[in-house]
Each structure stands twice: as structure tokens, then as C-alpha cells.
Amino acid sequence: MSTRAEIETLLSYVLADEHRKVLDINGLEALPKERRIAALRALQDLGWIGNNGVEDLEESYPLTREGRRIVYDRPIVDTFDPVVQAHIAALKNADSNAPDARMWGLRKLVEIECELSNWDSALLYCFELRKVAEKAHDIEMMAFSQVSQGRAERAQNHWHEALESYLKALELYMESGDRKGVCAANRAMGTIYGSMGEYSSAIRCFETSLVLAKELGDLEAETKAEANLAVIYDLEGRFEESELAGKTCVTRFLEMGDLSSAVKASINLGVLNMSREKFDVAAEFFEKAISSGRQTKNKLALGAALVNAGYCYARTGNIGLSMRYTDEAVSIFKEPNDSNMLALAYRNYGHIEFRSSNYENGAEWFEKSLRSAKASEVKDTMAACLYEFGMSLIRASRDVKFAKKMLKRSSVIYADIGNTKRAREIDLRFSAA
Numbered sequence: 132m133s134t135r136a137e138i139e140t141l142l143s144y145v146l147a148d149e150h151r152k153v154l155d156i157n158g159l160e161a162l163p164k165e166r167r168i169a170a171l172r173a174l175q176d177l178g179w180i181g182n183n184g185v186e187d188l189e190e191s192y193p194l195t196r197e198g199r200r201i202v203y204d205r206p207i208v209d210t211f212d213p214v215v216q217a218h219i220a221a222l223k224n225a226d227s228n229a230p231d232a233r234m235w236g237l238r239k240l241v242e243i244e245c246e247l248s249n250w251d252s253a254l255l256y257c258f259e260l261r262k263v264a265e266k267a268h269d270i271e272m273m274a275f276s277q278v279s280q281g282r283a284e285r286a287q288n289h290w291h292e293a294l295e296s297y298l299k300a301l302e303l304y305m306e307s308g309d310r311k312g313v314c315a316a317n318r319a320m321g322t323i324y325g326s327m328g329e330y331s332s333a334i335r336c337f338e339t340s341l342v343l344a345k346e347l348g349d350l351e352a353e354t355k356a357e358a359n360l361a362v363i364y365d366l367e368g369r370f371e372e373s374e375l376a377g378k379t380c381v382t383r384f385l386e387m388g389d390l391s392s393a394v395k396a397s398i399n400l401g402v403l404n405m406s407r408e409k410f411d412v413a414a415e416f417f418e419k420a421i422s423s424g425r426q427t428k429n430k431l432a433l434g435a436a437l438v439n440a441g442y443c444y445a446r447t448g449n450i451g452l453s454m455r456y457t458d459e460a461v462s463i464f465k466e467p468n469d470s471n472m473l474a475l476a477y478r479n480y481g482h483i484e485f486r487s488s489n490y491e492n493g494a495e496w497f498e499k500s501l502r503s504a505k506a507s508e509v510k511d512t513m514a515a516c517l518y519e520f521g522m523s524l525i526r527a528s529r530d531v532k533f534a535k536k537m538l539k540r541s542s543v544i545y546a547d548i549g550n551t552k553r554a555r556e557i558d559l560r561f562s563a564a
Contacts, residue, residue: 264276341357450483
């Protein structure tokens, strides 16, 4: 475990001048409790101390290898990696008493926590940023905090809260005349409506975003709106339109050098082929997305590609690879408790167990996937998990009566969210079972 002196040495790197002087002269206890706790969390995010300490009992934190190096070598900040330097600068600014410096520091920390998928920390910084921005009457920072809060809430499957945050951001952007912000907020709202199964509202938001992007001459925003529309077309069963739009968007993103967006669009094309049960073709898209996700260190895109590739391999009988990819995906989504993606991962385990004739274990995994889908409130995921469980039972000739009930529920949900083509396909399979 660390000593008090070691923790004080590490804290001196992340505190603003005024608090660092307090630390140097009067020690750790002289710092306000909230400031001590925030600084300790910062050391965790930097990877200098472990995560198993007790909030205000500093000696209980173990030092990492990097933490020990810093304690004994005492390197100057300029010698750190540029990303670490930027993180330290943000922490110092966020600890400052100067409103402008504090806002910019908090904004950078929000961005860092979102990139790390540390959603609870991101929300804390959003609230702090909004308090400072409201006092300073800085509409841009207020809107940014609302957008980022919506992003964190969306990642945690809190759809209604996320929608409210994006609506508040939209109002602020409209108040300030920021049309680019209005464009982005509409696109973000569209993703929420799409996740909630309200496709007509999603399309309205995406089309509004698309019109604004064209008026602004913003090709990146225009392509993102079109990529979002492609997803909705797929969910509505408009496969040809979805595929054409998706391929166009991937090409444009690559031409713009936006690899992250290209990865997301590739995943969507994979999902499109997966819904057509073209599992080999879909797997090729997902493999490319996995490679790019590792390259860009985009955990969420990587996790989504792993889940979907795992499903394709489970369906085609490559059990070993399916298990490996699904395990990795669960490790990504477990900590932020992304119920939606976990539901799809648990569905994979169900398929794997059924493939191995372990029917009781498979049924348990499918039931777990349904519970997670219900918690996520994503109707499309619930419909998909019901369908997969039902069809797995039918293929195994087990409890066909119960399987038909699940297929019927799946069909009703798909019809309710507007995917009538998918609903009809399930009805046909239900009749043939």
C-alpha cells in the first residue's frame, strides 16, 4: 500500500497552484474533502493508483508501476506523453478558481471520460461544468454539458433521460443561433428515438439534421445523418435503401479520413447482412470493424463489432471464435453495464450452448438476455432476443409451444416499431413451426 508522502507526491501533479501550495505547506488534511476525492479519482484515471482504495483513506490505495516510477523519479510534466500532459493540464484547470480556466478544464475532462467510457465520472464533470457555465452565462458550455450528459445517459441505456438532455441542448443551441449545434442535437435525438423504436420521430430528426448540414455545407455532418437514416431503413425492413446509403457513407468517411465513423457504418452494413442471414458476408464487415476498432482504440465500436461477429460465428458453427469474441465484448460492456449490448452478448452464449446440445444452460442464457433487453428498453433488441430463443428451441425440437409464444411476441414488437417486413417473416416461420 502507498504511504501518505507517496500520495501527496502524485497529487501535486494534478492540483492547481493554490491547492498545491496548501498541500505543500499544511499537508493532505488541509485540502477540502471534495478536492481530495476528486484528485484521487484523477490519479486513478491516469493509471497512477489502483481502484480498490477507500475514498478518503489515502494510504489504502496501491500504487501502480507508473505511479511508483513517478514517486521516485519525479519527472517534470513536459516529459510525459502528450495525451497525459493534456490530461494533467485539464485537471489543473478544473481545480482552478478562475471560471474560464475551470470551464475549459472540465470540458476536456468530460471529453476524456467519455472516450474512456467512464460514464459516471463524465456525468459528474458535466454537472460541475454546467454549474460554472450557468454562473458565467456561457451558453456554449451549457449546451456542451447537456450534449455530453446525453451521450453518457445514452451509453447507459437511460433513453428518456438522454432525450431530455439533448432537448435542453437543442434549446440552448437555438437560443444562441448555433445552427451546427442544432444539426448535431437533432442527429443525437434521432439515435435515441431509433433506440426506443420510434422510427418516424427518428427519421424526422435525421432529415432535419441532413437539411441543416447541406445548408451549412458540412459534408461530415451530412454523411453522419445519412448513415443514421441507413440504420433506420434497415430496422424498417428497407434493406436495399439501407445498403446503398451505408456503402456510400463508408466511402465518404474513408475519403474524409474519419475512420471512427467508417467503422460504425461498416458495423451497420454487417448488421444489415446479418438480418438477411448472410452470416459469412456480415462477419467480413465485422472483422474489418474489429481491426479498425482496435487501431482507433474505440471501445464501444470494437465491442459492438465483437458481439455481432460472435453471433455470426455462433450461427455458422465456429464456436471457439464466437466464445472468444463474446467474452471480450462482455468485458467491455460489463463495467458500464450496457444492458442493450449485454443482452446481445448473452444471446450469443445461448446459441453457443444450444449448438453444443447444452439446452438447459442455453435456455438460462437466453432468459438472461431477455432480462437485459427488458432493462435496456430497446424494443428491437427485445424482439431479436425473443426470436432467437424461440428459433433455437424449434431447431432443437424442444418446448415448441413455448417457442411459438416467443415468436409471436417478437412479431408483435417488430410490427409495433414499424418493421412490418420482419414481422411477416417471423409470422411465416411461426406458421411453419
